[in-house]
């Protein structure tokens with residue numbers, strides 16, 4: 001149980017209970033849908049991108065606590081970031097939850113997102129934690145064409 005408590009840290013529980021930015025975004029100019037068949041998590045990510053800066057990011061969807069909290073924290077993390085910064089953040093986060101080496105002496109430099117560091121010990125949960133990130137990454141790479149669909153499989 002202590003291991004699980006370690007995984008489900010307060011911040012994750014809080015963001016699951018009260019997700020931030022959980023709504024559709026009418027003024028979005030990028031969006032993508034993600035699905036994690038392993039757990040049944042679904043997420044739609046909405047992004048308003050202006051001059052290569054994420055002005056707003058929101059999500060809708062339903063899934064387990066980890067996927068909901070991760071989507072909530074992701075929308076907070078990417079807001080105000082440039083396209084390149086948001087993509088770099090995705091790569092860092094992915095590395096964190098898959099147990100990749102930390103590059104700097106100060107740690108991963110991911111702030112709040114580091115609450116997900118315990119996820120790397122639960123391989124089945126990695127996809128829950130990264131779903132919203134894969135999805136926002138797809139939304140940011142979209143070029144006005146049809147809506148991309150992401151699946152973690």
Ligand code: ZN
Nearest residue numbers: 039041064128
């Ligand atoms: Zn899940």
